[in-house]
Amino acid sequence: MSRLPTPAGQWINRDQPIEFRFEGDTHRGFAGDVLSSALWANGVRVLGRSFKYHRPRGIYSMANLDVNAMVEDVSGRRTNLRGDVLPIEPGLDVCAVNTAGGVKRDRLRITERFGSFMPVGFYYKAFHRPRSLFPFYERQMRKVAGLGSINPGNTPQSTPKEYAFCDLLVVGAGPAGMSAAIEAAEQGLRVLLVDEQPHMGASGAWQFASDEAVQRTCHDLARRAGALDNLEIRCGTQVGGWYADHWIALIDDQRLTKLRTAATLVATGCFEQPAVFANNDLPGVMLGSAAQRLIHLYGVKPFERAVVLAANSDGYRMALDLDHAGVDVAALVDMRLAGEASQWASRISEADIPLYLGHAVYEAHPRPGKSGIKAALIRPVDQQGRVVADGEQHIDCDGIAMSVGWMPACGLLYQAGVRFSYSRHIEQLVPGQLPAGLFAAGRVNGVFAFDDQLTDGRRAALEAAVYLGKYDGIVPKAPTHNDAPPSHPYPIVVHEKKKAFVDLDEDIHLKDFVNAHQEGYDNVELLKRYTTVGMGPSQGKLSNMNATRILARLNDTSINETGTTTSRPMHQPVSINHLAGRRFAPLRRTPMHRWHAGHGAQFIHAGDWLRPEYYRDGSKARDDCILDEARRLRQGVGLIDVGTLGKITVSGPDAVAFLERIYTGRFAKQPIGRVRYALACDEGGVIIEDGVIARLAEDRFYVTATSSGVGAFYREMQRWAIIWQMDVVLANVTGQLAAMNIAGPQSRHVMEALTDIDLSADAFAYLGVREGMVVGATATVLRVGFVGELGYEIHVPASHGLQVWTKLINAGQTEGIGPFGVEAQRLLRLEKGHIIVSQDTDALTHPYEAGLAWAIGKNKQFFIGQRSIGIMNKQLQTRKLVGIAFDENYQGPLPEECHLIIDGSDIAGRVTSIAHRSTLGYAIGLAFVRPDQAEPGTLLCVRTDGGCMVEARVAAIPFYDPENQRQN
């Protein structure tokens, strides 16, 4: 174990040891550790293998800016987990992704031997011919260059998704962010402060951990922030993306939060950038900030003997941190010829750390198997910043820590449309004009000194308060950086033979850029796509800046002329499951649902509704159950839940005129107490709805519509009512009413005992409507015959539905009543030749094609679609809906819905409805055919599954009871 004594390791709890497993070995860490820190503390240096060459990799950023330590659960439940941010917990059992045989002996490391045959873009050139083999190549490449593997057997874990609101979102709880959040809250704003780290403080916690004054300030800021009621703090929460109008995706380990904020203040700081030199990817080479994080946050000694490569004062501070942690700092190698002008230089001298000004690390010498480093080879740098061989020195060490520069964490700002420009003053990109409601503070804004960050945070908060109308005082100016640039302009050292990595995610090294440039990829966007730099899981957080510097030098242009690539959500990868969150799948159920479920109903989805398809009867097959339900109704009595039917009330002085305009039929002379079929078309004359209209009073109508179409149809009705300025009152009461249809020759007998309505044929004839009481509930009863039998459709308040249903079932026992489901109803209506809109019609069907010309009122002044229907009627009709039937003894394959009618080599039509079995004893259906094929008796050829052609005969409809005797 290489744990340091307290106060190092402020994020871990040494009283809570935790055992976990990595690559089959058991290790011990502490609560608060992440996988990377705990493994490093246990002496594990190889945490993963690289993407392409399968080179060993260790800790690099300790900030989730690289994917060197990427693991998956041994259980296969989770994959592509980042070791830098994966908390250890009891039972954690993970292994590295993308290896064959484990991370120590990965057999795929052999690929590096063929590295010279695999420059960037090699697959574009090598594997596109012959084209037929590309899928094979693709599969093989994915195998050797993949990340984690997805286990398709996983059960998704539902995670919550929530909405949140605030006046000001402050992103980043470092010095600038905390200072800004407090200032904004004190100005009266509702502030939300988020940080992706589990604790507040950010760079204050590790970069300035040895500075007592800074620590006191940070603790004071955290205390003040915690005490403000209108300041909410969410640590462990990353801002996944910025979307228009300040919609923000917040992601923590529990949930995705959709935040609506009035303004956003970005204080996301900077990412430390690596230097590029030979073997700069080996375990033991890491960013200086990673070493500081290991020391101060996790109490882990990063190395025993280190070489520090620096190009700013941060490197000097880091070297002292290493020294204080007991690391033997063998050399501080400063790439700058002039070195450090601040107090840090003398402190390094006081610590007896050897200082090499104007030098750079030329190469890291690997241990056997590249499992670590054993030395750093340093060389002097000339006036042009290029290394020279004279004066080369070999320094034994097991670690190289780099502090050569920074890149603003600018993803959110890019997403919000901000353009960045390069400042030679600080050798860094800085944001330009910010859009309204967006503010930046701290290091992302080019402000580096600790006190300046606090000032800049307050400044940005006041600007936000002005924007939100909470402050009208003076806003101070942003501080300017007065010290040496914190970034080196070109921290890249050319090695003629060995790989110097620029993008660790994609295994892209310096020569790849030179080659790509020679091939003509001299534009930053093209270079990105050709080399794939910045396109790995880290999205270029550690590579884009250096790539831009390299391209600028290759083009001999400035960085501003070279340009940069942009950033898109998500800022860090988010599992699809997390993005999906808890899935809401609204379901509508009728009041009788529980009864159905308790009586064997097999449910189907019908739009949002759950409906009984049929009721299982013992071990009978589905089709037998359906046919039995249909026969029972034909012979006795059946009951179906039709509560899903659309139900609309139309009232008021203009109700009649309104219905006449909406529907094709005539209703002006419809007597009170009578029901009429109603057909509605759109302006193009296409059938969009059908149902019945019952007249309850002179100015009051009850209208039914299709289950799935009523919502849209009701909105359309409302729209027309407004356009026409009619005095009509509409109400969609679909869900407020239960409805059931009792049908069959015995239905009247069953009903008689349960209602005060006179059910005699004379008093309540077919297509009548009555209001009365049924089983004590106020009811509207319609005499309709969708299934072609004597029947009563009973509509009652939803809360009474179950009671009425149950009483009807009980009362019908002696008559052999039984429930029937949607499938039996579809069969029975098909036997009667009734169409179902949207099944037997499509988006082009007009009434003449569907045989519904009789439903069009003659000599009407106006109805929607009237003009179009008139035009279409004058044109040559191209299809017609007809009945089709198969011989009673036919035994061959039968078509399904949508199977085609074939005439020679032409498509002549299609089947719209089919029943393989019916109460008639033979298969029947409806189909669109050419008008010349519509004559009953015409033989049709139907292509069924597998291309088998079968013959059906056009039949007159209705198939059942053509004289309509049974429903009267």
Added chain:
Amino acid sequence: MNLIETPLSPVHGELEARGAQWGRVGQSPIAVHVDEPRIERQARATLALCDCSPLSKLGVKGPGTATWLGEQGVSVSDEAFESRALADGGVVVNLTGGEFFAESGPASEIVPKLAAHLGRGQTGVFGVERQDATFLLSGGKARQVLAQVCGIDFDQARPRQLILTRTAGVTCAVLPQPESDVEIYRLWVDHSHGLYLWQTLVQISGELGGRVVGAACFYPGLQVS
């Protein structure tokens, strides 16, 4: 003819399965207690979900409704989506466009009276069947539940003002309750969506440590019958 009229809440079965103790509102059974009263009272302050669907409801719509309601002694607001208390402990809301929605308290006096008077020759007043499920969500964590199902900033909501929104994907009306010792939100949803929304709210509330409670938590006068 065997006349039985016992209207049921869409979540009656769910409460039955939880062993609810029943009382009555009008002719409807209502779950008075689902747990020990002491536990229910605690839950009310932290996070509780309650079914009050059996409370009688009425919709009226038409150009003459405001006048007619006034004639019936029911004071309504002129402001869109503003609610007023009913004398029997219920509430009446102006849904705009000449539409009003009323729900009685457990005494169930005003809505049945209004329903009885409807259709007696008045012009421009039409009844609208309302069988909405009524759920009450209360306690300090109620907002956390709402945050997971609906995109409304309740910090900006005013007591007594109805919010028409979607909760868990279904159309829903939410009324922040005024004058209460704890935060209470009254949710109305279409009867056919009642069970779905209830089960969704129960799941989320459960994850946040909430409980299902009986209506006596909010209407102390209700008794087990």
